[in-house]
Amino acid sequence: DAGVIQSPRHEVTEMGQEVTLRCKPISGHDYLFWYRQTMMRGLELLIYFNNNVPIDDSGMPEDRFSAKMPNASFSTLKIQPSEPRDSAVYFCASTSGAYNEQFFGPGTRLTVL
Amino acid sequence: DQQVKQNSPSLSVQEGRISILNCDYTNSMFDYFLWYKKYPAEGPTFLISISSIKDKNEDGRFTVFLNKSAKHLSLHIVPSQPGDSAVYFCAARSIQGAQKLVFGQGTRLTINP
Numbered sequence: 001d002a003g004v005i006q007s008p009r010h011e012v013t014e015m016g017q018e019v020t021l022r023c024k025p026i027s028g029h030d031y032l033f034w035y036r037q038t039m040m041r042g043l044e045l046l047i048y049f050n051n052n053v054p055i056d057d058s059g060m061p062e063d064r065f066s067a068k069m070p071n072a073s074f075s076t077l078k079i080q081p082s083e084p085r086d087s088a089v090y091f092c093a094s095t096s097g098a099y100n101e102q103f104f105g106p107g108t109r110l111t112v113l
Numbered sequence: 114d115q116q117v118k119q120n121s122p123s124l125s126v127q128e129g130r131i132s133i134l135n136c137d138y139t140n141s142m143f144d145y146f147l148w149y150k151k152y153p154a155e156g157p158t159f160l161i162s163i164s165s166i167k168d169k170n171e172d173g174r175f176t177v178f179l180n181k182s183a184k185h186l187s188l189h190i191v192p193s194q195p196g197d198s199a200v201y202f203c204a205a206r207s208i209q210g211a212q213k214l215v216f217g218q219g220t221r222l223t224i225n226p
Contacts, residue, residue: 004156031212042119042218043157043202056213091156095212101147102214104156 002026004105006092012111018080021108024073025094033102034067034077035091043091049075082112116140117205119217127225132190134220136203139184143205147214148177148188151200160201161188193224 005024013019025032033048047057052069060067064083069075079086089109093102118137126132134148144165149157163170163177163186170177176189190197203217 033213035216040218041115043204043216045213045215048213050211055211093156097212100145100162100206101159102212104149104158106154106156 004092004094004103006090006105006108008108009106010109010111012113013082014113015083016081017112018078019082019086019110019112021077021090021092021110023075023077023092023105025075025092026103027073029094029096029103030072031095031102032069032075033093033095034075035093037089037091037107046077079110082110084112086110087112115218116143117203117215117217119201119203119220121220122218123221123223125223125225126193128195129192132188132193132197132222132224134188134190134201134203134222136186136188136217137184138186138205140205140207140215141184142207142209143215144208145206146177146179146186147204147206148175149202149204149216151202151219157202190222193222195224195226198222198224 007022034046035043046059047067049069067077089107091107093104095102147162148160150160151157161172161175163179179186200219200221202219204214
């Protein structure tokens with residue numbers, strides 16, 4: 001079975017550019033989560049969806065960040081404009097009510113120069 | 114505020130000995146706790162969990178202990194093996210939070226041969 005799929009795996013961009021990260025959750029999962037990993041804060045929840053509806057976006061750093069889930073099999077996290085402090089690894093995870101744990105994708109390593 | 118804290122950024126243990134990773138939390142509404150393991154360039158993977166109605170859960174070489182009065186949990190790995198070298202994240206779920214998890218900062222475990 002395919003796990004959570006994220007693309008791209010690596011992204012290098014210049015400050016001020018728009019960045020779009022993509023995620024395909026595990027089929028049948030109705031929860032999708034976006035995290036950012038940093039040394040200081042560990043795994044920080046940015047936003048999560050249930051049945052494609054955003055439930056909690058209190059972790060989104062600022063208006064430069066936005067996330068969408070147009071259907072059950074696809075989500076995007078967009079940063080516009082990007083800044084060097086956005087450099088981090090971004091993870092997508094999915095789950096359903098049948099599980100206690102979340103299932104993570106391999107992550108996207110973002111570098112903003 | 115950091116509701117889940119892992120105060121040791123790193124830990125080094127001799128192969129064959131016991132590894133003990135610690136985690137503290139502040140939210141009394143947390144009712145389920147998980148440990149995740151993360152290798153470089155991969156997403157976190159679920160390792161072991163414990164419900165708040167228990168004080169111990171064991172799975173092979175891995176045991177998680179929960180002390181609710183102290184709001185403290187620990188992960189014991191016995192015996193430690195070189196393949197256990199990874200970053201370990203503690204996570205907690207609230208009764209009110211549906212499938213949302215709150216993660217700690219992570220502890221990097223190195224097993225020395």
